[in-house]
Amino acid sequence: MILCGTLVFPSALWAQAPSPTAPSPAPAGPPAGTAPAQTRFMLSPDYRLGPGDTVEVVIAGRLDVARQVLVVTPEGNVHLPPMGTIPVAGLTVAEARKALVERVQPLFKFFDLTFTVLTARAFEVTVSGEVERPGTYAVTATDRLAQVITAAGGITPRGSLREIAVLRGTTVDRTVDLLRFALRGDMSQNPYMSEGLALYVPPRGPSVSLVGSVARPGEYEIGEDRTLTAMLALTGGLGYQAALGEARLTRVGPDNKKETEGLDLARALAPGAPELELRRGDVLFVPPIAVLQDVVEVRGAFLGTGADPGRTTTVGKQTLVARIELAAGDRIKDIVVKAGGVAPYANFRRAFVERGGISGPRQTIPVDLQRLLVEKDESQNLALLNGDVFVVPVVEDKVYVTGNVRAPGAFDYRPFYSPKDYVLLAGGPDRRAKMSAATVTFPNGKVYKLDEAPPVEPGVVMQVPEVLVKWYEDYLLIASAVASIVTAYTGLFILFKGPLFVPAEGHR
Numbered sequence: 001m002i003l004c005g006t007l008v009f010p011s012a013l014w015a016q017a018p019s020p021t022a023p024s025p026a027p028a029g030p031p032a033g034t035a036p037a038q039t040r041f042m043l044s045p046d047y048r049l050g051p052g053d054t055v056e057v058v059i060a061g062r063l064d065v066a067r068q069v070l071v072v073t074p075e076g077n078v079h080l081p082p083m084g085t086i087p088v089a090g091l092t093v094a095e096a097r098k099a100l101v102e103r104v105q106p107l108f109k110f111f112d113l114t115f116t117v118l119t120a121r122a123f124e125v126t127v128s129g130e131v132e133r134p135g136t137y138a139v140t141a142t143d144r145l146a147q148v149i150t151a152a153g154g155i156t157p158r159g160s161l162r163e164i165a166v167l168r169g170t171t172v173d174r175t176v177d178l179l180r181f182a183l184r185g186d187m188s189q190n191p192y193m194s195e196g197l198a199l200y201v202p203p204r205g206p207s208v209s210l211v212g213s214v215a216r217p218g219e220y221e222i223g224e225d226r227t228l229t230a231m232l233a234l235t236g237g238l239g240y241q242a243a244l245g246e247a248r249l250t251r252v253g254p255d256n257k258k259e260t261e262g263l264d265l266a267r268a269l270a271p272g273a274p275e276l277e278l279r280r281g282d283v284l285f286v287p288p289i290a291v292l293q294d295v296v297e298v299r300g301a302f303l304g305t306g307a308d309p310g311r312t313t314t315v316g317k318q319t320l321v322a323r324i325e326l327a328a329g330d331r332i333k334d335i336v337v338k339a340g341g342v343a344p345y346a347n348f349r350r351a352f353v354e355r356g357g358i359s360g361p362r363q364t365i366p367v368d369l370q371r372l373l374v375e376k377d378e379s380q381n382l383a384l385l386n387g388d389v390f391v392v393p394v395v396e397d398k399v400y401v402t403g404n405v406r407a408p409g410a411f412d413y414r415p416f417y418s419p420k421d422y423v424l425l426a427g428g429p430d431r432r433a434k435m436s437a438a439t440v441t442f443p444n445g446k447v448y449k450l451d452e453a454p455p456v457e458p459g460v461v462m463q464v465p466e467v468l469v470k471w472y473e474d475y476l477l478i479a480s481a482v483a484s485i486v487t488a489y490t491g492l493f494i495l496f497k498g499p500l501f502v503p504a505e506g507h508r
Helices: 093-104 145-151 178-184 228-235 332-338 369-374 419-425 471-496
Strands: 054-060 065-071 077-080 084-087 112-119 122-129 135-140 164-168 171-176 197-201 207-212 218-221 247-252 258-263 283-286 294-300 311-314 317-326 351-355 363-367 389-392 398-403 409-412 439-441 447-449 461-464
Touching (some): 054 093, 084 093, 093 112, 135 145, 145 164, 145 178, 145 197, 207 228, 218 228, 317 332, 398 419, 419 461
Parallel strands (some): 294 389, 398 461
Antiparallel strands (some): 054 065, 054 112, 207 218, 247 258, 294 317, 351 363, 439 461
């Protein structure tokens, strides 16, 4: 997202790898034949192995399964008995598996070989220039450039998004355009980190402003291609209600005075037309067509267009409340595009549309964005009406532990924790907890006993109830109360020298 010249990267974009942290000693690899505590990484197909990677090799035959955990040596080899030393440095995961299969084939007739990276190698990357916290950061080979920039506090408003230098030694290995990655998802502009690299963020270059009926209004740094066509292609183009013949370009003249002239975008952007080169300080205003327009309201985990006034924060995540013009025939996917896309932390399964009936009550229509956007199921592409409210909630990332525990509350979701682990995070059961009756309630409403619950997911609520009677403690308390009553009554009997209650004459 682009907001006031600052690049913001949602953390959920990199769920496949841990975030870089401050410099720390690299952990030693596990000994061969032992399983490390880390989980398997979701690696990109172009990930290449190097010294320090911890890998797992499983060879399954007809009768038995052999499993080895190996560390790539400084020479770039793995030692796999009885095949011996096999060079893997510089190979992708698929290429390394093929090399291992070729070495195993002469020894086994029937087998299946699985090759997995358990822990990526660690090294240090220095970040300098226009970032909030310049310094050296410990990263792994699964971290990309944007993650390292985020770990350094992000790029300052003075820094360039489009000319980030990737250095190898004192030589510029390449320059990276993070604006293109943020707006267009171009992964070639967000490369993996490797040993020996450093990052330098130079000062911000000349910029232009896009205002009015454009897909993403805002101020943008000019890149290598300085044409208006390239800038509009990068930022999403013009709005569908743009008055192309009424655009105005404001430009700083030779005497530093601003001059505004009309611009017919239909001609300027036509195929074969001369390219309009942008200059520092240019402001392009594209007015909208003034018509009475139907609208829908969007709320929740949307990325926005960069200039939306309705930005807010929900459970620590940026959300949006905005009204969007509704064209005839617009459906869910069209509104998602107009709202800048769905944020990575959106709860795809629990989106819904609120619709007010003219003669009936307001209704809620569920929309499964997972099926629509990922599985391409067009049955979820609901046609929208004027006045609809499209809501995409933020995904839960907490697990709640309540009841008779020492420190009840909300805890960060940890994928491999069992229900009992979360109870321990809450300080464990207190003296009056009845663990045998503890329950786990899932977001879909299903309730399980603690010992029978499936794997925990975000939004789960665990309830540890109170025991009704705690054997000797509660019985002792009851006995003490009864003894106090008996003692008090005996004292009164002695004081008044007779029973306190005398039966009436007619009841003798």
